Amino acid sequence: MLLFDGGQAPNPRRTRIFIAEKGLSVPREPVDMSKLEHRSEKIASRNPLKRLPVLELDDGTILTESIAICRYFEALHPEPALFGRTPLEIARIEMWNRRIELGLFGTVAATFRHTHPAMAEWEVPQIAAWGEASRDKAVQFLRFFNDHLASHRFAAGDAFSVADITGLVSVDFMRPAKITMPPDLTHVARWSEEVSARPSAKA
């Protein structure tokens, strides 16, 4: 198999961290998104949506969407379980992964795409008012997440999961989006420090 990778963009990074947490090694082909290489024929012929990451299996089967690729590896290599084992764990991890995706990942991405000058060519039309509204939504969600983390070590409870990976890449994506972390969110800071210290965070 071959993973068409996308550098520091949050979705490719999410998949790499997941693979690292699984202790797997997957051959990678770097794709430079800053040079718009994800719009090249090489990528567009594999994923008409021109998004990364893309996983190509040995028989030519294509899998896209970072979480779909993560679930593929989870099904092939169930341990350590990052999507849960029991019905309740599975549901709770999915719930938090989606809450973070909708409340933080999506809002930070919208802020970045609709306010950063470098994105003017990517996001057409770029709508600054939507970027600013998304910035407010991101901070609002962080307050909710902070309250949750006051009594939970990880995003979905006691165990590290894919929801923490989604949270980590979202928080780190706040920097290019120029969203300031409110300094009073001490539980988010404590959680962020812990998940960032895992070796997988450097993947």
Add this chain to the structure above:
Amino acid sequence: MLLFDGGQAPNPRRTRIFIAEKGLSVPREPVDMSKLEHRSEKIASRNPLKRLPVLELDDGTILTESIAICRYFEALHPEPALFGRTPLEIARIEMWNRRIELGLFGTVAATFRHTHPAMAEWEVPQIAAWGEASRDKAVQFLRFFNDHLASHRFAAGDAFSVADITGLVSVDFMRPAKITMPPDLTHVARWSEEVSARPSAKA
């Protein structure tokens, strides 16, 4: 258990269709979103994000996010499998469910929330330009989906799956969002007719 339901809004409907496809019966408590009952203390105390559906288990455990609730029922009642069985099925269904969520469900919802007068109180600030840009994105995705359906019976391949449920509620949500289905998308029309004819579509 008790399912706090939200009428014809797409996320509550998605969960109800899923439960019907499983052949299950779950006690429901209706919540009238047109009267903003999802912002009542009854819902907010269970889900601070004030979104529906909400599933309350007998021990008081709360599950939110429509797909998380669907996964809970899938784990408890694996047949018929709507999230796939093999690693490749699981990944492919997740891929298409997410493609449809991002490309259609999310863009139709943004069109509705940012252009419909009735949403002015819900979506603050309402940004018409973002609503119109989202309308274009929705139609653009439908063309991609139509090409895919030219050679696939269902969204994720040969078998009905949760990706079709997400697709169905998204297409039906185009009406209140006032998005016109381009008449040349014959494969989407064929697929839409088939999934709409299933008894679950009335759930």
